[in-house]
Amino acid sequence: MKQPELVFVPGPGIGHIVSNAEFAKQLLDRDPRLAITILVIRTPITPEVDAYVKSLVSSPGNRIRYIILPLEDPPSLELLVECPENYVTLLIDGHKQCVKETIVKHVVSFSGLVVDFFCTGLIDVANELNVPSYLFFPSTAAFLGLMLYLPTHYEKLGKSFDILDTEISDYDIPTYAHHVPASVLPTVVLDKEIGFECMMKHGSRFREVKGLIINTFVELESYAVDTLASDKKNPKVYTVGPLLDLKKARGVEHERIMSFLDTQPDSSVVFLCFGSMGGFEPTQLVEIAVALERSGQRFLWSIRQERAKEKMGVINGFSNLDEILPQGFLERTKGRGMICGWAPQVDVLAHQAVGGFVSHCGWNSILESLWHGVPIATWPIYAEQQINAFEMVKDLGLAVELKLGYRSGCGVLVSADEIEKALRSLMDKGNPLRKKVMEMNEKSRKAVVNGGSSYDSMGSFIEDILSKNVH
Structure with a gap:
């Protein structure tokens, strides 16, 4: 044969x-x-x-x-x-x-x-x-x-x-x-x-x-x-x-991010990352920054520019964050927060310091977060992410609802109050969602052996x- x-x-x-x-x-x-x-x-x-x-x-x-x-x-x-x-x-x-x-x-x-x-x-x-x-x-x-x-x-x-x-x-x-x-x-x-x-x-x-x-x-x-x-x-x-590419990333930015996470307490950092084609206008970035500062949460935040529709490739980060974010934000959050452009998502989610993930709800990202037992707050942007977020929150009860129907370019500004509320819920150690996510973490690993x-x-x-x- x-x-x-x-x-x-x-x-x-x-x-x-x-x-x-x-x-x-x-x-x-x-x-x-x-x-x-x-x-x-x-x-x-x-x-x-x-x-x-x-x-x-x-x-x-x-x-x-x-x-x-x-x-x-x-x-x-x-x-x-x-x-x-x-x-x-x-x-x-x-x-x-x-x-x-x-x-x-x-x-x-x-x-x-x-x-x-x-x-x-x-x-x-x-x-x-x-x-x-x-x-x-x-x-x-x-x-x-x-x-x-x-x-x-x-x-x-x-x-x-x-x-x-x-x-x-x-x-x-x-x-x-x-x-x-x-x-x-x-x-x-x-x-x-x-x-x-x-x-x-x-x-x-x-x-x-x-x-x-x-x-x-x-x-x-x-x-x-x-x-x-x-x-x-x-x-x-x-x-x-789950089919996942769990190979470790390399590079200077990777080392800088891992060094930051190594200094943080276990399950204390919220990771904000919206995929290779997900980004926001400066006005929305300001609301996110205000929410992060008011919440008091430790954070790792991957910032990308909002993509133009005719450019469907990977988008770039901003070069002038001091001018975009609230005055003094970077200095006031130094030590408990870090901003990057590209982020090695799999390695970040695998790190013991990470306790929550604000995500665009791409399916690969959801599977990675469950594999590592990191709960998600939903902020969909494009493709089928809105209905993924809906399923995770409503059908499966495995995510915190930040937004469900948000779309890139929709003109909606998500307020700092909404974001802060979701961050506090996501990082609340007493939230029963955490137990459900950890149970699914175990089931995901058993499924493939x-x-x-x-x-x-x-x-x-x-x-x-x-x-x-x-x-």
């Missing part, structure tokens, strides 16, 4: 590549009978992806083959401003022929295509080459349920979601235990012109694959996973998370792949 080879095609953002690469690595660690190639689709606006992939290729013990595809005539950047999700979809669809030719040329025993959720157009390639396709979903099981629900919603109501709808204020989406208010739905599905149709097309194709592979674990999202698995219209569900739910589910996926290759 030839060595069966899977081909992965992640979405073009680093967050997507991270979880795809970690899943591929764990598959190869579990079973040497498999081979895996990851095809990397680039964009004109994510130059950092090339460097990240090169670091993966050169990492010790790497057994994954990475092929960076040539950039095929990308869509106009005007489409990116109009709807980033549609831009990425068109970009990937434009690579269909290139993906097919690359597989035919480089993959000897092609046994399955694993596509990210923006890559459903590539299911056609798997069909043409007569191999099964699988969806790798790097976000929550509940959000996957929302994607599957989009065609049903349109069939029922004949329209997209509407945040201004006076007749319907919330929606009964099967994978959420509570009705979901329109205010926390992802911005893209509230876009009646392009976004909703784009995502509905993806959702409608999810059921064409042979399996749904989700970066979650049953103990965390039992309601959503059970709902997906019990629907006979859905493909087989594999829960394989021998006998755990995700370990067994990954084993089931491997056996399904190998059984299709018995000759």
Whole structure:
């Protein structure tokens, strides 16, 4: 029997590549009978992806083959401003022929295509080459349920979601235990012109694959996973998370941050970090600074500028904080607070001094925080972060609500009073939330070891792949 080879095609953002690469690595660690190639689709606006992939290729013990595809005539950047999700979809669809030719040329025993959720157009390639396709979903099981629900919603109501709808204020989406208010739905599905149709097309194709592979674990999202698995219209569900890249960072800034944390008492520091594309205007930074000072909390604060929509890459920090923040703030908080630009998030969350995390609620960040037992206060900014925050607060009871429906560029100023209240709740050692988070911390680690739910589910996926290759 030839060595069966899977081909992965992640979405073009680093967050997507991270979880795809970690899943591929764990598959190869579990079973040497498999081979895996990851095809990397680039964009004109994510130059950092090339460097990240090169670091993966050169990492010790790497057994994954990475092929960076040539950039095929990308869509106009005007489409990116109009709807980033549609831009990425068109970009990937434009690579269909290139993906097919690359597989035919480089993959000897092609046994399955694993596509990210923006890559459903590539299911056609798997069909043409007569191999099964699988969806790798790097976000929550509940959000996957929302994607599957989009065609049903349109069939029922004949329209997209509407945040201004006076007749319907919330929606009964099967994978959420509570009705979901329109205010926390992802911005893209509230876009009646392009976004909703784009995502509905993806959702409608999810059921064409042979399996749904989700970066979650049953103990965390039992309601959503059970709902997906019990629907006979859905493909087989594999829960394989948490998939985390826990490699330690390096560099001068890393050493400076770790040295600061080393001087702080255990569980005393609140970490504020909003992802590689999350930032705020100066007026909002002032409110955060006032809240931090009034709360008396020790803090590590990663500050980035608010990103321009047409620049979807990593954003930069401010160079003139003295002019932006309240006069004397940096001096008054010296010793108990530190401000940085980039922050080594995994290493910070792993540090014993960190006791709380004000987060944008990207799914990778949520999984990292639970893995390290650090409770979150929710401050979503973009993508599906609002509905992630909703699930964490309302369905799972695992986060402090700071904001749920906040969106980048929405023009809303979150007051220092709101922020201070959330900080005090988050860092309150008597908050019962802390016990729940620590319990989930233990469950997350048990899920991925021998006998755990995700370990067994990954084993089931491997056996399904190998059984299709018995000759």
